[in-house]
């Protein structure tokens with residue numbers, strides 16, 4: 012238990028702090044201490060250091076390089092090869108993810124409700140993949156591609172028009188995107204395996220291949236010309 016003397020100490024400190032602003036009332040009124048802790052400790056400058064990007068120093072790491080910071084038992088050449096492959100998968104996965112959201116917003120027709128919901132579900136699942144790929148790149152010592160303009164330059168998925176398109180066209184574009192990613196996945200999984208990068212091989216096979224194949228199934232079945240009411 013605290014002694015009476017100790018228990019009384021904080022009250023004195025509080026009284027001292029609350030009394031301090033009175034010293035600065037004239038400075039506050041004139042605005043002379045803008046950026047200072049207004050109403051509290053004027054000796055501490057709370058002004059954020061803004062616009063530091065205008066005189067940015069050299070970047071902490073250049074895109075396209077790999078570091079050996081993390082001790083994960085992989086050589087520089089293996090990391091470099093995996094990072095290059097993963098950035099390609101990342102750019103294509105970001106593009107496919109965003110295509111899902113575009114089509115989620117713009118879809119019309121008798122299958123509107125199910126496609127609207129399905130496209131958003133796949134968008135969320137692709138977002139999980141995006142994060143997993145990007146974080147794998149960072150673990151390997153690389154720099155993950157991130158911004159839309161850089162993604163657009165690197166992606167192998169053909170540019171999608173801004174216009175609203177019919178649902179079967181949306182589905183065809185999505186299936187083409189999935190197939191491009193899956194073909195790369197099979198190639199890259201083999202290469203990662205040959206280099207001994209088990210983590211990258213596992214990410215590609217267990218997460219990317221499985222998720223993309225499942226999504227292909229759910230999307231492709233929407234463009235089967237199956238009778239609705241009368242068997243043919």
Ligand SMILES: [Fe+2]
Pocket residue numbers: 115131
């Ligand atoms: Fe939505």
